[in-house]
Amino acid sequence: MNSYIKFWITGILPFFALILSCEFEPGEVPESHIQKPSVIPPTITLDITPDTDTLWVNESVIIRYHAITIPRNLILVAFAVDDSVIYQRSWDLQGPIEMTLEIAPYEDGLHTLYMTYITNSNSGSIADKTGNEGYMYVLEWPLVIDRTTEHRLKIFPIVPVNNGVLLEWEGFIHPAFNNYTITKYSDSYHQSKTLAIITDPGITHFIDSTYLEGEKAHYTVGLNWQFGSQSDYSEMPEPPDVSQTGPFSVKISWKKTRNPAMLGYYLLYANQLYPLPIEDIVVTDADSTSRELNNISFGRDYIFSIQYIPKAYTYSVPTNWINYAEKSFALGDSMESHDISRGIPGGNDILLIKGNQVNNYNIVTGESMPFLNVDFDIAWAINVTPDGNHFGYSSHEEFILRNITTNDIVYTVQYPAFSSYRLVMYTLSSNFRMLAGYEDGRMIIYDLPTGQVEAEFNYGSRVYAKISPDGNHVMMRDYNNPTNQIYFEVVDSTFVEIANTQENNALQRSFTFSPDNRLFLFYTGRVEIRNALDYSIINQYDLPAGYIDAWDFDNNQILAYDYYTNTGYVMDINTGMLMKTIKMYSGEFINLKSNFVTTGLGRKLNLDFISGQRASGMHKHKILTQPISKMMLK
Amino acid sequence: MKILIIAGSFFLLSVMHGQEIKLPFSTIGFTQGFGYYFQSDLKDVNKEVSNSLPFEVVTVNNFPVRIFWGGYLAIPLGIKVNVGLNYGFHSTGSRIGQKDYSGSYTFDQILTSHALSIFGDILLSHTEHLRGYFHLNAGADIASWEIREKLNISSVSQNDEVEFRAVCPFVEPALVLKRQFNHRIGLSLRAGYHLSFTAEYHHPSNNNIKTEMKPGWSGPRISLNLDYNLYNEYKNKK
Numbered sequence: 001m002n003s004y005i006k007f008w009i010t011g012i013l014p015f016f017a018l019i020l021s022c023e024f025e026p027g028e029v030p031e032s033h034i035q036k037p038s039v040i041p042p043t044i045t046l047d048i049t050p051d052t053d054t055l056w057v058n059e060s061v062i063i064r065y066h067a068i069t070i071p072r073n074l075i076l077v078a079f080a081v082d083d084s085v086i087y088q089r090s091w092d093l094q095g096p097i098e099m100t101l102e103i104a105p106y107e108d109g110l111h112t113l114y115m116t117y118i119t120n121s122n123s124g125s126i127a128d129k130t131g132n133e134g135y136m137y138v139l140e141w142p143l144v145i146d147r148t149t150e151h152r153l154k155i156f157p158i159v160p161v162n163n164g165v166l167l168e169w170e171g172f173i174h175p176a177f178n179n180y181t182i183t184k185y186s187d188s189y190h191q192s193k194t195l196a197i198i199t200d201p202g203i204t205h206f207i208d209s210t211y212l213e214g215e216k217a218h219y220t221v222g223l224n225w226q227f228g229s230q231s232d233y234s235e236m237p238e239p240p241d242v243s244q245t246g247p248f249s250v251k252i253s254w255k256k257t258r259n260p261a262m263l264g265y266y267l268l269y270a271n272q273l274y275p276l277p278i279e280d281i282v283v284t285d286a287d288s289t290s291r292e293l294n295n296i297s298f299g300r301d302y303i304f305s306i307q308y309i310p311k312a313y314t315y316s317v318p319t320n321w322i323n324y325a326e327k328s329f330a331l332g333d334s335m336e337s338h339d340i341s342r343g344i345p346g347g348n349d350i351l352l353i354k355g356n357q358v359n360n361y362n363i364v365t366g367e368s369m370p371f372l373n374v375d376f377d378i379a380w381a382i383n384v385t386p387d388g389n390h391f392g393y394s395s396h397e398e399f400i401l402r403n404i405t406t407n408d409i410v411y412t413v414q415y416p417a418f419s420s421y422r423l424v425m426y427t428l429s430s431n432f433r434m435l436a437g438y439e440d441g442r443m444i445i446y447d448l449p450t451g452q453v454e455a456e457f458n459y460g461s462r463v464y465a466k467i468s469p470d471g472n473h474v475m476m477r478d479y480n481n482p483t484n485q486i487y488f489e490v491v492d493s494t495f496v497e498i499a500n501t502q503e504n505n506a507l508q509r510s511f512t513f514s515p516d517n518r519l520f521l522f523y524t525g526r527v528e529i530r531n532a533l534d535y536s537i538i539n540q541y542d543l544p545a546g547y548i549d550a551w552d553f554d555n556n557q558i559l560a561y562d563y564y565t566n567t568g569y570v571m572d573i574n575t576g577m578l579m580k581t582i583k584m585y586s587g588e589f590i591n592l593k594s595n596f597v598t599t600g601l602g603r604k605l606n607l608d609f610i611s612g613q614r615a616s617g618m619h620k621h622k623i624l625t626q627p628i629s630k631m632m633l634k
Numbered sequence: 635m636k637i638l639i640i641a642g643s644f645f646l647l648s649v650m651h652g653q654e655i656k657l658p659f660s661t662i663g664f665t666q667g668f669g670y671y672f673q674s675d676l677k678d679v680n681k682e683v684s685n686s687l688p689f690e691v692v693t694v695n696n697f698p699v700r701i702f703w704g705g706y707l708a709i710p711l712g713i714k715v716n717v718g719l720n721y722g723f724h725s726t727g728s729r730i731g732q733k734d735y736s737g738s739y740t741f742d743q744i745l746t747s748h749a750l751s752i753f754g755d756i757l758l759s760h761t762e763h764l765r766g767y768f769h770l771n772a773g774a775d776i777a778s779w780e781i782r783e784k785l786n787i788s789s790v791s792q793n794d795e796v797e798f799r800a801v802c803p804f805v806e807p808a809l810v811l812k813r814q815f816n817h818r819i820g821l822s823l824r825a826g827y828h829l830s831f832t833a834e835y836h837h838p839s840n841n842n843i844k845t846e847m848k849p850g851w852s853g854p855r856i857s858l859n860l861d862y863n864l865y866n867e868y869k870n871k872k
Contacts, residue, residue, distance in 0.1 A: 022725060023725045024700060024725040024726050026694055026727060026742050026744075027694045027695055027729060028694070029692065029694055029732060029738060029740060030692065030694075030733065031733045031734060031735075032690075032732065032733065032734045034735065034736075124689070125689070125734045125735065125737075126689050126732055126736050126738070126739055127737055127787045128689075129688035129689035132737075132787045132790075
C-alpha cells in the first residue's frame with residue numbers, strides 16, 4: 001500500500017472521525033409539572049336559534065349560535081349533517097354567529113345535524129396552547145327536511161266528554177314525524193299552554209281535561225312543534241233554570257260541571273243593577289248547583305247568568321272572556337207588553353196600547369182581542385169615559401168617540417187646529433163633553449154631539465187639567481209649576497174659579513175624579529179626597545211613603561210607590577188603610593185593575609197571592625149630588 | 635461511541651507509527667482546547683422564537699463554552715520560525731424547549747465549523763525547557779448553521795430542519811508557551827483570540843437562499859497542543 005494512503009487511512013481519517021464525533025449535542029428539556037385537565041368536561045352554555053327540539057325545514061335555514069365557554073376559549077365549531085361536515089369555523093368565534101344550512105344536497109326525511117363545539121382545556125400545556133387539547137361537545141339536533149308544501153293535520157270536530165273535551169286529528173305516518181304537539185290558547189287565562197307532546201304517531205286523540213264549560217279555547221295540533229292546524233272550541237253552558245219559590249223569591253238552578261277538578265267556582269249574577277243590585281254569588285262547591293234569591297221585584301226583567309270559572313293558573317281569572325248562559329225572569333204572570341193601559345170601569349177589561357195597536361184584554365181570563373189600530377195625534381192617548389161605555393182618541397186632527405162594546409164611531413169632532421199651539425191633552429166626561437188642553441194654556445170644553453165649544457179659558461201657560469164625570473167641573477194644575485192648582489165650575493159657558501190654592505207637595509198630573517164625582521188630589525206622601533161639587537174636603541190620609549202610581553175605583557184600591565225602597569203599597573183608596581206591600585219597580589207603566597198590578601213589561605201580579613188584607617167598604621158608583629158619571633182617568 | 639472512536643484513532647496512529655513512512659513535514663500536532671463563541675444574534679433568535687410561542691419555554695443551552703479539537707502539520711524554518719497548516723473543529727449551539735404530559739417542543743441551533751488555516755510561530759524567548767512563541771493563524775471557517783424545530787404532541791410529531799453554510803475568513807493571534815519533553819514530544823499551551831469576519835450564509839442546495847443573519851465565530855480560544863517530531867530533527871538541531 002502506498003505509504004501516504006496508509007498514513008491517511010491510519011492517521012488522518014481516525015482523527016477526523018474523532019473530532020466530528022464531538023459535534024454539539026443539546027441537552028434534555030426538563031419536564032414541567034403542569035397538571036392534566038379533568039376528564040369531565042366543564043359545562044358550557046349554547047344559545048341556538050331556531051329554538052326548537054326538532055329543526056323542521058322545507059328550505060335553507062339560517063342557524064344562529066352563541067357558545068359561552070368562559071373561562072375557556074372556543075376554538076372550533078363544526079356542523080355536520082349525518083356524516084358530512086358542512087361547516088367549520090375556527091376564527092372570531094365570539095358569538096352570536098350565523099350560518100346558513102343549505103338543504104339542497106339532502107333528501108326529504110329525518111336527518112341529524114351534529115353541532116360540534118371544541119374548547120381548549122385551559123391546562124396551559126403544550127397541547128392546550130397549540131390547540132391540540134380541549135373538550136369537545138356534540139349536540140345532536142334532529143333535522144327534518146320536508147319540502148312538501150304543507151302538512152296540516154286535519155282536526156276533527158271537538159266533542160265534550162266527561163272530564164273535558166276530546167280532540168281527534170288525522171294521523172301523520174312519515175319519516176319526518178317526531179311528535180304531535182298539542183297547545184291551547186285560552187281566553188280564560190289569556191295565555192297559551194302546551195298540553196301534550198305525543199311521540200307515537202298512531203295516537204291521534206287527546207282529552208283536554210283542563211277544559212271547563214264556557215271556556216273559549218283555541219287548540220293547535222302541531223307536527224313536531226307548536227305551530228300547526230288550529231281549531232276553535234267555545235262551549236256555551238246550559239242556561240240556568242229559574243223557578244218562583246215565593247211571592248218575591250226565586251230558585252236558580254244550573255247544571256253541575258262535568259269537570260269538577262277544574263272548577264274554581266260557579267259565578268251567578270243578575271244583569272240588573274237597579275233598583276237594588278243583586279250581588280254576584282260565588283259558589284265554590286262543584287256539587288252545589290242552586291241558590292235561592294229573595295227580594296225579587298215585580299215590574300223588572302231579570303236576566304240571571306251562570307258562568308263556570310276555572311281554577312286560576314297563577315292569578316285570578318278574568319271572567320269577562322268566559323261564555324255565560326242566561327235566563328230571563330220576571331215576577332208575575334205573563335200578559336201582553338204595552339206602552340200604557342186604560343182600565344175599563346165596571347169589568348175586568350183593560351185596554352192595552354202599544355204603538356198604534358189597541359187590544360182589549362181581560363185581565364182575569366187572559367183573553368185578548370185586537371181592538372183598534374190607529375194613528376194617534378198624541379201618542380197612546382186614549383181616554384175611557386168614567387161610565388166605561390165609550391172611549392175616545394184623536395187622529396188626523398179629529399176627535400173620535402167610539403162605543404166601547406161595539407167599537408162603532410159615535411161622534412167625530414174636528415177640533416180646532418191652532419197653528420201655533422198643539423193639542424196636548426184631553427179628558428172625557430160621561431155626558432159627552434171633552435176638555436181639550438193646548439200648549440199655550442188654553443182649555444176648551446167641546447160638546448161632542450154638536451161639536452160646539454161649551455166654554456173656554458186661557459190660563460196663559462201650559463196646564464194639566466181634567467174634566468169631572470158630570471162635565472161641569474175642571475181641575476187644573478200649572479204644568480210647569482204644579483203647586484198652583486185651580487178648581488173651576490163651568491157656569492153658563494164660563495170657567496168660574498171655585499178654589500185657587502198653592503200646594504207645595506202637589507204632583508203634576510196626580511189627581512183624578514172618581515166615577516161618583518169625588519176629586520182625589522195626590523200629593524207627595526198624602527191624599528186629599530174632596531167633593532167635586534163644592535171642593536169641600538171629605539177625607540185625607542198620609543201615604544206610607546212615595547207617591548200615588550195607580551188606582552182602581554172598582555176595587556177601591558190605590559197604589560203608592562216608594563222610589564227609594566222600590567216598595568209598592570196597596571191601600572184602601574177611601575181610608576188609606578194599608579192592605580198589601582209588594583216589592584216592585586215602577587220603571588214601566590204600572591196600573592191597578594181587578595186586584596192585579598200590571599206593568600208595561602207584560603206581567604201582571606195577582607194581589608190575591610200576596611199576603612195582606614183586601615179593601616173593605618166598597619164605594620161602588622156612589623152618587624153624591626149629581627147624576628153618576630163614572631170616570632177613570634190618570 | 636466517542637470513546638470508541640478516540641480509542642480506534644489512537645490504535646491506528648500507533649500502527650502507523652510502527653511503519654517506515656516518509657512525510658513532507660517534520661511535526662504533527664494535536665490540539666484540544668476551549669472556545670467561547672459570542673453568537674449574540676443567534677441568542678436573539680432564541681428570544682424571538684420564545685416570544686412567538688403560545689407556551690412557556692426554558693433555555694437548556696445557549697451557546698456554551700465548548701471543547702474544540704484540531705491538528706496541525708508544521709515545518710521549521712530555522713530555529714525560530716515554524717510554519718504549517720492548521721485544522722480545527724468547532725461546534726456549539728443552543729436549545730430552548732418545553733416538555734410536559736402532553737408532549738415536547740425543542741428549538742435547536744447547531745453551529746459547526748471546520749477551520750482551515752495556515753500559521754506561523756515566531757520564537758520570542760526560550761529557556762532550557764520552555765519556549766515562548768507568537769502564533770498567528772489565518773484562514774477560513776467553513777461553517778454550518780443548522781436549525782431544528784421539533785414538536786411532539788401525543789403520538790404526532792412535527793419536525794422542521796434547515797441548514798445554511800458559509801465560509802468566514804478569520805485571523806487568530808495567540809501566544810504559545812511550549813515545553814519540549816524529549817526530542818520527539820512537546821506540549822504547548824496556546825491562548826488567543828479568534829477574530830472572525832462575517833460572511834453570508836446560504837442554503838446548501840441553492841445559493842440564492844441567504845440569511846440576513848451572519849453568525850461569526852469570534853471569541854477567545856485556549857488550547858493544549860501535543861507535538862510529535864517525526865524525524866528527530868529537533869534533537870539534531872538542538
